[in-house]
Amino acid sequence: MMFMIIFVLHDPELLQDVLNAWDAAGAKGVTILPSTGLKRLQSQDALREDMPLIPSIDDLLQTEERLNRTLFTIVDDETMIDKIVEATQSVTCDLDLPNTGILTVLPVIRAYGLNRKDDEECA
Numbered sequence: 024m025m026f027m028i029i030f031v032l033h034d035p036e037l038l039q040d041v042l043n044a045w046d047a048a049g050a051k052g053v054t055i056l057p058s059t060g061l062k063r064l065q066s067q068d069a070l071r072e073d074m075p076l077i078p079s080i081d082d083l084l085q086t087e088e089r090l091n092r093t094l095f096t097i098v099d100d101e102t103m104i105d106k107i108v109e110a111t112q113s114v115t116c117d118l119d120l121p122n123t124g125i126l127t128v129l130p131v132i133r134a135y136g137l138n139r140k141d142d143e144e145c146a
Contacts, residue, residue, distance in 0.1 A: 025097055025131040028107050031058060032092040032124045037114055041094065044110035049103060050096045051137075058093040091124075097134055104128055 032041055038055070045053055057078060098104055108118075108126060115123040 025099055025134055026101070026104055027129045027131050028094075028096050028098060028104065028126065029129065030094045030111060030124055030126045031060075032094065032115070033122045034115075034124075035090065035092050038092050040114045041111060044114050045094070045096065045107060048106040048110035050098070050107060052096060054095040056093045056095075057090040059090050097131060097137060 030041070032038060042053060042055075096107065098107065111124070111126060112118055118124060118126055
């Protein structure tokens with residue numbers, strides 16, 4: 024069975040360190056989205072007017088807005104879940120501490136497009 028790991032990183036300045044840790048742990052790929060939560064919206068501290076509609080990775084890494092980063096990856100087994108959680112906490116500290124992030128794991132029933140066939144093209 025495969026699993027999707029979803030991690031909402033509270034401190035965007037730790038993004039590159041988390042990505043490096045996930046890569047070292049064996050994550051095959053990671054999708055990154057800017058995100059925010061209700062508390063930040065209520066405090067009006069989340070959104071910036073100068074953020075592009077479709078930000079580049081440079082925009083995500085270099086801006087100083089207060090958006091979270093939500094990371095997604097698919098892993099093959101529970102051993103990889105443990106490696107990703109350990110890698111994450113090596114950067115953020117214990118996820119049960121405040122202002123670190125929220126990590127969740129969901130079972131994946133089916134996934135398409137993960138095992139690319141480089142020598143074939145759609146006719």
